[in-house]
Amino acid sequence: MRIRTRGGLGLVGPRGERHVVQAADLDALALPVGDDGVVIGEDAQGRPAVLGVNRPTPYEVTLIGGLWTAQVLALRAVATGARVAVETGRGQVWSGLAQAAGGGRQCVTLHDVGRVPPQGASAGSPVLVIRDCGMRPPRGRVAAGPWQSVLTLLPYLSPTAPRLLRNASLVGVQRVSPDEAEQIGRLMRLPQATVESLPTLGDGVTLWCTRRDRQFVMTRPTDTETGLLGPARRID
16 A cells, blocks of 8 residues: 655545455555654644654755744644754743643753754654744754754745745745745745735644645644643734
């Protein structure tokens, strides 16, 4: 059986009423280790959308969006057993999350820009590095590698964005201006209808895309996430 994935957004599972495998075929089955991922919300059909950040190969994600979404992703990554290292110049907005995550375990660590130490990522201890370094993030000291994914947060499209989008394995786009939408559309080869929708996206909605695949996802916070981070918002 061939198992198909969609641009980092998790497994495309069977859609039929029943899925039967003969006992003689069981040895041929293989699941992609580490691609269970983080549930980031629901797609247009109400199905869970999964972001596979825990994987044995380097994985770069660029999110043009708000702090709220990045923080929800951090909390949900911790819930899958990952450690999260946040590189940021505004540690005060991450400190509450770092203290609350992990139930007393140090699952989220905060680091000044350019000061992230080696994380020692492994299959048993995967790492998500979140780079919250403003409009012009410097080149990262800690790069993506096996079991260590990197998510770069950009509040808006910036002069560094084209390089980041070209190098990213996956791009997330939240509400942007019409001019930004046109630029992103050219970089990511988006259909015009998708480009025109980007300035109208609601809070909590993200377009996750590659140059071949795209999917709108609604992220709905849990009660715990709302209590810690507040309701979904695009603007910090």
